[in-house]
Amino acid sequence: MNVMSMQRHTRKMPHSLPEGRAPLRRPGAGLPYLDAVSATDSMEHENQRLSAYEHQVKHAFDRIIPCVRKLAAIQYEEDFVPLASERIIDELDLTPPTDVLQKAWTRQLDVKQLVSHLTLATYYRFVSGVQHVNPLAHPQCADFVSFLADCGYHRMDITPCADGRLAHVIRYVLRLPAEVVRRKAYAGAAFAVEDNVAKWAEVELKRQQSAPGTNTKYLKVVAYHFSSIDGEREGCAAHGSDDRKAAEFGRDALLGFKNAVAQGFSRPDAVEGLLIGIDTATDSIVLHTPDLEGSIDIDSSLQSTDCVGMSSDKIRAYIGSYASHSSEGMQRLVSQLIENNLAQLAYVKTNHDGCYPDVGHAERFIGIGVGFDEIQLRNLMYFGYLTTIEEGAPDVDVGLKIFKGLNQSRGLSTPIVIRFDYYGSVAGARERAVARAGRVADALKSRYPDHFAAGDIHYLQLSRDLDTRAAPEFLGSNLPSLTEDNLS
Ligand SMILES: [Zn+2]
Incomplete structure (x- = not known):
């Protein structure tokens, strides 16, 4: 099914969402009624939902330091332990580490230990809660799988850099379902080829059993990064903030993986590579698409910022003229990725005026x-x-x-x-x-x-x-x- 047409017919979302509560989990949300809402409305609802979730999670971590600062200021008070415990419960919703608090009056409050404790405990609470709520559930998971198959791929696998500024690449930057897109991050996106070949073989075996006779490919994406603000310092640390080096490294890694499968399994066409560059200051993307032989030219790229304000048809035409060297399926896929990224650009514009404060x-x-x-x-x-x-x-x-x-x-x-x-x-x-x-x-x-x-x-x-x-x-x-x- 065409994802682009699906976006115009999504379930009606409630206008205001409680923080961290996914609309799909609300009572009655599973009812199979469809309501025609405009693509813009749908995108805005999705952006509100993603924003509420991001704010809620980050805020939980960002409350820790101010709370500990306040505790440090009152550490010698007689009733420090009950007072501090109460604040940790009220402000952070965590079980107080009583041992650490009790030692404060004889020595000094161990701020280092307390901050680490509260940070790791906040992580644990976050990850435990997520298992029940699945707040980032993608509304069109199955549609994406069939769209991917229509484009000629049975699996999409992304290696971003391990840099935390790319951790949202799947669900936010590219608006893809994390449930079905594999992510394995490495510093500088230097993924382990052998590990990936083993994964390819596992996926291939399952594919041959479940869909024999089909001829789809394994799509491997490498996401490198750069920064349009302060680029000489805020690019990829693993590549010394050298953007070209980061892109070339990604291109060569993709080629290495494709060749490893070609040589090891005599399957020269089994893998297709796509190289994506992400501007970590704005979340805009550049795409370097492969030609029919799988070669990627770093100097040739498509930019999502060129497509701001374009309709789906116009984006498709833009891709058709600038990525004519790529297969029809790849052109469809990257058209969709650009359209998806425009939703993220709108998100960054609404929430951060187009550029993150934490560049x-x-x-x-x-x-x-x-x-x-x-x-x-x-x-x-x-x-x-x-x-x-x-x-x-x-x-x-x-x-x-x-x-x-x-x-x-x-x-x-x-x-x-x-x-x-x-x-x-x-x-x-x-x-x-x-x-x-x-x-x-x-x-x-x-x-x-x-x-x-x-x-x-x-x-x-x-x-x-x-x-x-x-x-x-x-x-x-x-x-x-x-x-x-x-x-x-
Ligand atoms: Zn990096």
């Missing part, structure tokens, strides 16, 4: 491991996808460098969530996930001994069974105050 890094924590699918928000988490520290060391190094500026420079630690999700239905999967989380924590300690000695890294280890909607399982932490009891 630079403002991540609240680092997440490493396998999981984190619910993080689809900009500048909340620096993300490193890895199964071992050895493999992901460059990503973690970049992350810690970013947090040196963000947190250590003001006397705070770097909060790290180590998380490994698994499918409980697979025998031994939980045990393997738990063992990995343990190994990664140990490897962190041996790779960054100075950080640990100075108390500059506080981590929380979690794992979650993806076969259930249960909250993640608490596995451990190097913060003695962070326990299973005060997370629940």
